[in-house]
Amino acid sequence: MPIPAAIPFPQIDPNAFSLGPIVVKWYALAYIVGLLSAVWYAKRIVRNEKLWPDGKPSATPEQIDDLLIWATLGVVLGGRLGYVLFYNPAYFAANPASILQVWTGGMSFHGGFLGVVVACLLYGRRHGIGLDRLLDLAAAGVPIGLGLGRLANFINGELYGRATDVPWGMVFPGGGAAPRHPSQLYEAAMEGVLLFVAVRVATHYWRVLPRPGAVSGVFAMVYGTSRFLVEFAREPDSHIGYLAGGWLTMGMILSLPLIAVGVWLWLRARPAT
Numbered sequence: 001m002p003i004p005a006a007i008p009f010p011q012i013d014p015n016a017f018s019l020g021p022i023v024v025k026w027y028a029l030a031y032i033v034g035l036l037s038a039v040w041y042a043k044r045i046v047r048n049e050k051l052w053p054d055g056k057p058s059a060t061p062e063q064i065d066d067l068l069i070w071a072t073l074g075v076v077l078g079g080r081l082g083y084v085l086f087y088n089p090a091y092f093a094a095n096p097a098s099i100l101q102v103w104t105g106g107m108s109f110h111g112g113f114l115g116v117v118v119a120c121l122l123y124g125r126r127h128g129i130g131l132d133r134l135l136d137l138a139a140a141g142v143p144i145g146l147g148l149g150r151l152a153n154f155i156n157g158e159l160y161g162r163a164t165d166v167p168w169g170m171v172f173p174g175g176g177a178a179p180r181h182p183s184q185l186y187e188a189a190m191e192g193v194l195l196f197v198a199v200r201v202a203t204h205y206w207r208v209l210p211r212p213g214a215v216s217g218v219f220a221m222v223y224g225t226s227r228f229l230v231e232f233a234r235e236p237d238s239h240i241g242y243l244a245g246g247w248l249t250m251g252m253i254l255s256l257p258l259i260a261v262g263v264w265l266w267l268r269a270r271p272a273t
Contacts, residue, residue, distance in 0.1 A: 006169045006179035012155045027152040034145015035075070039068050041141035051209050058133035058209070067123050071138065074119030075112045082111010087237055087250060109146070109227075110254040116142075132212035132265075139219035140199050146223075147192015154184035161186075161233045175235075183234040190226035198222045214269035220262025224255040231255075 016026045042064045046057040059067075083106040084092045084099055092099050120134040153159045160172040161181025169179025199219055208214035228251075236242060236249040243253065 006171045007167075009157065009170045009172055014156050025152075026155050027149070030145065030148035030152040031075070034142075034148050035068065035072055037144040038071075038138065038141030039064055041144065042137040045137060045140055045203060045209070051203060051207060053207075054210060058137055058212070059127075059129055063127060063129070064137065067120070067134065070119040070123045071116055074115035074117075076115075078115015078118065079107035079109070079112035082108030082114065086111065086254060088239060091239070108254075110258065113258070130212055132216060132269075136209060136212060136215035139216045140203055142219070143192050143196035143199060146195065147188045150184045150188035150192060154182065154188070159184055160235055162235050164233075180235065181233040183230055186230050186233060187226075190230055191223055194226060195219065195222050208269070210271050211269040213265040217262045217264070217266030217269060220258050220265060222262075224259035224262060228252050228255040228259070 012026075014025055014027070016024050016029050018024065042059075043061040045051060046059055046061060046064065049055070051057075080099070086108055088106070116138060117131070117135065120138060121131050123129070124131050124134050157173045157175075160170075160175050161183030163169075163176075163178040164181050165179070166181070168182065170182050171177065171179055199215060199222075202208050202215050202218040208218075231249045231251045234249070234251065236251075240250050242249060
């Protein structure tokens, strides 16, 4: 059977720029810009008086600046440990020194999500701010970093999709001769743009910020559903493959409880007293 025509994969240097011996990769830049953008956006939200009819925003701009360090640790540590535990525990049990080698790749969104939850919980307890309130602010800006991260995955030619005959299929380096779904771009659109719009509607049009947990619920439901759907086009990790009868992937399994948590958060959200 002839291989269908494919769009050439754009050869983009994974290194964004260098400063002498220091090389900054697009993937690292996506993390940095994503975190800074989330903080900037959260500060805009707490300063917007129209979003807080009771005149009581969840946090001050200064507290959001302080939260950045906690959230960064949560993303990095949680993302790495999530990958270790969810995606390749046998390998890392045999090679524990590799756990610290984050520059070799291997981060999990679901692990990073849990890491941010823990970071917000600890910071909130220290400053007397409810976990729901901090998570709502984090959820508002996180889609920016998610979208940038998926674009960086595309530039790196990693986490590509399954073989396909769609007209926009691409031949990825390391992905064989068959055209594949550019699933990283699907994720950038769904987990970045679509998710940002959904959360923006919740914060600025439905104005549910006075109901702690509602924005986080929207985030979890939309992200979980988007990730579950895009997994049908994404190539599963080679060392895991398909699970539970040959069609479920690890990404799908991890997204189902996230959707359930999102529904629970939305249903339990009540106006703050």
